[in-house]
Amino acid sequence: MNYNRTFNFSAGPAMMPEPVLEEIRDEMMNYRGSGMCVMEMSHRSKVFQQIIDEAEQDLRELMGIPDNYKVLFIQGGATLQFSMIPMNLMKNGKAVYIETGAWSKKAITEAKKVGEVVVAASSKDKNYTYIPDCSDLEIPEDTDYVYICENETIHGVTWNKLPNTKGHVLVSDQSSMFLSKPCNVSDYGMIYAGVQKNVGPAGMVVVIIREDLIRDDLTQLPIYLQYKTHADAGSMYNTPNCWAIYCCGKVFKYLKSIGGLEVMHQRNIDKAKVMYDFLDSSRMFTGTVEPEFRSLMNIPFVTESKELDAEVVAATKAAGYDNLKGHKSVGGLRASVYNAMPKEGVEALVEFLKKFEAEHTA
Numbered sequence: 001m002n003y004n005r006t007f008n009f010s011a012g013p014a015m016m017p018e019p020v021l022e023e024i025r026d027e028m029m030n031y032r033g034s035g036m037c038v039m040e041m042s043h044r045s046k047v048f049q050q051i052i053d054e055a056e057q058d059l060r061e062l063m064g065i066p067d068n069y070k071v072l073f074i075q076g077g078a079t080l081q082f083s084m085i086p087m088n089l090m091k092n093g094k095a096v097y098i099e100t101g102a103w104s105k106k107a108i109t110e111a112k113k114v115g116e117v118v119v120a121a122s123s124k125d126k127n128y129t130y131i132p133d134c135s136d137l138e139i140p141e142d143t144d145y146v147y148i149c150e151n152e153t154i155h156g157v158t159w160n161k162l163p164n165t166k167g168h169v170l171v172s173d174q175s176s177m178f179l180s181k182p183c184n185v186s187d188y189g190m191i192y193a194g195v196q197k198n199v200g201p202a203g204m205v206v207v208i209i210r211e212d213l214i215r216d217d218l219t220q221l222p223i224y225l226q227y228k229t230h231a232d233a234g235s236m237y238n239t240p241n242c243w244a245i246y247c248c249g250k251v252f253k254y255l256k257s258i259g260g261l262e263v264m265h266q267r268n269i270d271k272a273k274v275m276y277d278f279l280d281s282s283r284m285f286t287g288t289v290e291p292e293f294r295s296l297m298n299i300p301f302v303t304e305s306k307e308l309d310a311e312v313v314a315a316t317k318a319a320g321y322d323n324l325k326g327h328k329s330v331g332g333l334r335a336s337v338y339n340a341m342p343k344e345g346v347e348a349l350v351e352f353l354k355k356f357e358a359e360h361t362a
């Protein structure tokens with residue numbers, strides 16, 4: 001069906017799979033005979049319990065999450081995790097952070113309020129256009145964890161190989177690449193992702209945390225900020241974001257139905273290639289990231305001037321390709337091509353940019 005929808009290249013909130021939106025529409029007025037919408041439903045009802053249980057189970061199957069990891073649905077977005085992580089995981093009061101762009105920087109700022117932060121590697125010297133070599137870092141013995149942002153949404157860089165943590169716990173912000181490719185959960189102590197980038201509606205974060213990292217000696221910490229609270233209550237210590245849990249659950253089922261994360265990954269590779277091949281052949285547009293570290297999800301690029309950048313943004317918007325303006329901190333343009341962006345969307349954008357280039361170069 002044609003809904004006259006735009007190809008939305010927003011970095012988040014972002015597109016969701018159309019079949020999922022259609023299912024949600026169909027269940028809006030009366031969810032499976034319950035007589036109500038999920039938005040109106042008690043989180044203590046049997047119907048909702050089944051929704052949250054299935055969402056967790058489907059996510060576990062999709063990612064192959066081992067039994068000794070808890071899956072938590074917490075409010076406050078990914079941003080609250082910048083604080084909850086050091087508050088809960090700093091036992092010795094020390095953690096290693098790798099600085100690769102805007103989001104890891106924010107996490108560092110918050111962690112410093114809680115304990116000692118060792119920035120063991122940074123790509124600041126080249127304006128965060130690559131991932132530093134982290135195969136042999138100096139990691140203090142008493143480090144509680146090593147923290148990375150696995151895909152920097154604003155700078156468009158991604159980790160192809162996880163850092164060598166020398167046996168320490170790895171914590172990863174996967175917000176803008178969650179479920180974009182297979183993930184070996186046991187390589188991590190904790191993974192978290194704000195869902196509005198690659199999964200569902202805003203206002204929730206998925207936390208996948210190894211059970212032994214959940215502490216019960218943090219009684220001085222506000223109860224809502226303890227992972228234990230959320231783990232013990234099955235993510236329902238208070239009213240959870242029922243709507244986001246419901247929508248995300250549908251996306252998990254959708255991903256299973258297309259064949260899982262291997263299939264999704266291949267599609268993402270094919271899709272991003274369309275854009276990168278164009279950037280590499282264009283004389284007007286240039287990708288800003290070193291090829292080896294290019295994100296499959298967020299593709300920043302520039303023209304020779306700010307004026308031309310702005311002109312392209314306006315022209316694409318008028319043509320039905322929305323949200324291509326780069327983040328205000330870096331400028332230029334950025335195409336976010338998350339799981340739900342169809343390949344046709346990227347192909348159409350590239351055709352448009354090619355035409356723009358032809359018309360604007362003599």
Ligand SMILES: *Cc1c(COP(=O)(O)O)cnc(C)c1O
Pocket residue numbers: 012076077078079080103149151152153173174175176194195197203204
């Ligand atoms: C968007 C984003 C965040 C912040 O997410 P909120 O849900 O808005 O708090 C954190 N980390 C990364 C990598 C992001 O892309």
